Amino acid sequence: MEGFDVVKSQYIKEMIAKGMREDGRGMFDFRKIVITPGVIKHAEGSAQVDLGATRVLAGVKLQVEEPMKDTPNDGNMMVSAELLPLAHAEFESGPPSPESIELARVVDRGIRAAECVDMPGLFIEEGKVWSVFIDLYVLNYNGNLFDASTIAAMSALATARMPKFEDGKAIYEERTKPLSLKNHIVSTTFGKVEGALLLDTNIHEENAATARLTIANDGKLIRAMQKGLGGSLSQAEIESLVDVSLSKYAEVKSSIDNLMQ
Amino acid sequence: MASKADRPQLIIGGKRLDGRMPNELRPIRIESSILKNADGSAYLEWGNNRVLAAVYGPKEALPKHMADPAKAIIKCKYAMAPFSSMGEHGRSGPNRRAIEISKVTKEAFENVVLLNDFPGSEIDIFIEILQSDGGTRAAGITAAAVALASAGIHMRDLIYAVSVGKVGEELILDLNMLEDNYSDCDMPMAISPRNGNLVLLQMDGNLTKEQMSRAIEMASEAGKTITRIQKEALQDVYKKAGARSQNGNGV
Amino acid sequence: MKEIVMPGDLLFDKPVRQENTFVENGKTYATVMGLFEREKGAVVSLEGAWSPRIGDIVVGIVTGSKNSVYEIELSFFGRAILIGSKYDRQTYKIGDVVESEVKDIENRKTLILWRPRVLYGGTILEVKPTKIPRIIGKNDTMVQQISALTKTTIVVGNNGIIWLKGGNIGLATTAIRTIEDEAHTSGLTERIKQMLETNATK
Numbered sequence: 001m002e003g004f005d006v007v008k009s010q011y012i013k014e015m016i017a018k019g020m021r022e023d024g025r026g027m028f029d030f031r032k033i034v035i036t037p038g039v040i041k042h043a044e045g046s047a048q049v050d051l052g053a054t055r056v057l058a059g060v061k062l063q064v065e066e067p068m069k070d071t072p073n074d075g076n077m078m079v080s081a082e083l084l085p086l087a088h089a090e091f092e093s094g095p096p097s098p099e100s101i102e103l104a105r106v107v108d109r110g111i112r113a114a115e116c117v118d119m120p121g122l123f124i125e126e127g128k129v130w131s132v133f134i135d136l137y138v139l140n141y142n143g144n145l146f147d148a149s150t151i152a153a154m155s156a157l158a159t160a161r162m163p164k165f166e167d168g169k170a171i172y173e174e175r176t177k178p179l180s181l182k183n184h185i186v187s188t189t190f191g192k193v194e195g196a197l198l199l200d201t202n203i204h205e206e207n208a209a210t211a212r213l214t215i216a217n218d219g220k221l222i223r224a225m226q227k228g229l230g231g232s233l234s235q236a237e238i239e240s241l242v243d244v245s246l247s248k249y250a251e252v253k254s255s256i257d258n259l260m261q
Numbered sequence: 262m263a264s265k266a267d268r269p270q271l272i273i274g275g276k277r278l279d280g281r282m283p284n285e286l287r288p289i290r291i292e293s294s295i296l297k298n299a300d301g302s303a304y305l306e307w308g309n310n311r312v313l314a315a316v317y318g319p320k321e322a323l324p325k326h327m328a329d330p331a332k333a334i335i336k337c338k339y340a341m342a343p344f345s346s347m348g349e350h351g352r353s354g355p356n357r358r359a360i361e362i363s364k365v366t367k368e369a370f371e372n373v374v375l376l377n378d379f380p381g382s383e384i385d386i387f388i389e390i391l392q393s394d395g396g397t398r399a400a401g402i403t404a405a406a407v408a409l410a411s412a413g414i415h416m417r418d419l420i421y422a423v424s425v426g427k428v429g430e431e432l433i434l435d436l437n438m439l440e441d442n443y444s445d446c447d448m449p450m451a452i453s454p455r456n457g458n459l460v461l462l463q464m465d466g467n468l469t470k471e472q473m474s475r476a477i478e479m480a481s482e483a484g485k486t487i488t489r490i491q492k493e494a495l496q497d498v499y500k501k502a503g504a505r506s507q508n509g510n511g512v
Numbered sequence: 513m514k515e516i517v518m519p520g521d522l523l524f525d526k527p528v529r530q531e532n533t534f535v536e537n538g539k540t541y542a543t544v545m546g547l548f549e550r551e552k553g554a555v556v557s558l559e560g561a562w563s564p565r566i567g568d569i570v571v572g573i574v575t576g577s578k579n580s581v582y583e584i585e586l587s588f589f590g591r592a593i594l595i596g597s598k599y600d601r602q603t604y605k606i607g608d609v610v611e612s613e614v615k616d617i618e619n620r621k622t623l624i625l626w627r628p629r630v631l632y633g634g635t636i637l638e639v640k641p642t643k644i645p646r647i648i649g650k651n652d653t654m655v656q657q658i659s660a661l662t663k664t665t666i667v668v669g670n671n672g673i674i675w676l677k678g679g680n681i682g683l684a685t686t687a688i689r690t691i692e693d694e695a696h697t698s699g700l701t702e703r704i705k706q707m708l709e710t711n712a713t714k
Contacts, residue, residue: 222470412559
């Protein structure tokens with residue numbers, strides 16, 4: 001950590017000890033969520049999400065491919081994430097970092113476990129299915145990429161249109177039918193700072209945090225979890241965060257539902 | 262996850278296909294200090310899993326700009342051998358899954374290793390899955406904890422790991438590969454037994470909050486057995502050396 | 513009564529600040545796998561890296577020099593440096609084996625050495641640093657016994673490097689390896705003596 005970060009972290013910890021957050025939010029408040037759908041016309045679905053000053057762009061592309069051997073009647077889904085060097089001074093070019101791989105896999109697990117994408121609905125004909133590629137582009141990093149990325153991915157999926165399939169190939173110019181979604185997932189990521197638990201940490205809070213827990217739920221069930229960083233969490237802490245996570249479902253989902261109207 | 266439609270019946274008459282009860286571990290055997298060159302090592306058999314873990318360090322951190330002048334850094338590499346799975350030859354080199362497991366494993370150990378005792382140094386943890394049958398990250402962490410202790414690394418605790426899954430509405434402990442393929446949930450956990458805190462937690466599938474709490478409790482209960490096996494493995498090295506002595510009476 | 517303890521094992525229900533222990537919420541736990549004697553309170557590590565202390569004797573190899581400051585390799589994660597004295601005409605070549613003493617420790621990772629002595633010829637042996645006290649023995653009895661019965665000159669470094677020259681180095685090495693393996697057992701001095709006498713007369 002750079003010198004400035006150390007000073008900032010110390011300040012954050014002093015604030016938390018007094019029960020306050022740097023930007024005046026409550027412990028379990030999200031920053032402002034702004035979703036801009038359809039920013040990339042070439043993509044089948046896209047959305048840019050601003051979560052405070054964190055900005056993630058998600059693009060969805062569909063492509064005709066062979067099904068996986070163990071699921072011949074289902075489509076495929078693949079999530080990738082890029083921590084672009086333009087998003088933060090410490091992000092570097094090169095092969096995918098463990099951080100970007102973890103981000104992509106945690107977002108993937110939530111969407112997959114909640115069976116959001118109608119995988120059998122992506123079947124075209126024997127040996128041919130649609131593959132759904134979800135690419136997450138981090139454009140500005142200011143903390144909590146997990147939740148910003150899940151919102152971006154779900155928004156892009158919710159607004160995606162499927163290309164027409166004709167004469168054995170995809171017609172990308174003709175896209176009318178919406179991509180079928182069967183479920184919805186909301187991700188909530190918490191940081192532990194000085195023993196306190198905070199939802200949606202900004203970059204300074206993230207630098208001060210010792211542990212992180214992402215909980216993705218579909219409004220009823222827990223669908224994915226991932227603990228990160230070198231700290232630990234007790235069973236009681238995890239249970240209390242599951243309650244908070246479930247209570248946040250309606251708020252975040254409604255911001256995506258509004259896109260459809 | 263394979264399709265649920267063709268899922269075989271995994272629990273028959275209250276017992277699992279390999280004869281285990283829902284809360285029963287597979288047999289676990291650990292041997293400590295089995296590699297000569299490494300500063301610490303362990304070989305673990307957990308059901309059909311075969312795992313080698315080795316620790317080098319604390320040593321000079323390389324490259325030098327990676328070193329933290331205030332504390333040790335941990336590097337962790339989890340890898341599956343290309344011959345470790347039933348069926349096809351695995352790809353060599355780290356895939357995305359292995360990179361993620363390496364990362365969360367490293368973070369689990371950062372919680373217990375006393376990093377400030379070795380400033381500027383590096384501690385390497387290598388986990389090689391030689392044969393896999395479900396639950397390899399838990400097996401790897403359990404073996405690596407023994408390897409770290411046998412390397413004399415300063416730690417707050419000897420951690421262990423185990424996974425809990427769900428078949429229908431029934432929670433089952435320590436999934437094998439078949440169960441993992443068809444289960445409704447997989448929740449690997451690593452726990453620090455001294456205070457019961459979770460140092461690794463992943464989950465995908467579906468669980469109610471009550472099931473999640475019960476899963477943590479099942480893992481903690483199983484931990485008593487796993488911890489005992491880890492400690493016995495570490496002590497056995499000295500008991501054997503003692504027995505070799507003509508008139509050695511151990512400690 | 514010594515018992516083997518493991519990292520995280522509860523030692524005392526009260527705070528007892530001792531080597532290889534830590535205190536949390538008023539209780540004392542072990543930080544290493546080691547031998548624990550309740551009366552003494554400390555845990556003696558069975559394995560692991562050398563924890564340098566001022567006054568430790570070390571054996572190392574000169575790996576670099578610049579303006580009369582020498583880098584010494586000690587198989588330690590940090591650095592060790594030996595500062596040449598202007599009153600001391602002695603210079604050291606890269607590759608020289610040097611015995612010296614830890615004069616100061618900076619930030620746990622930089623060791624300042626002094627009182628150097630070049631050890632010419634011979635060979636070196638790396639052993640686990642935790643076994644060094646047993647190899648030296650009480651009042652040097654163990655190392656003197658090996659030296660006397662093998663006619664080998666032995667310099668033992670607390671850092672786990674041992675220098676040997678002359679006599680029956682092979683037998684001395686076997687004796688040292690046996691001690692390393694059985695350091696935690698009792699009656700060791702007598703067993704090593706028997707082993708050396710039996711083999712020396714062959």
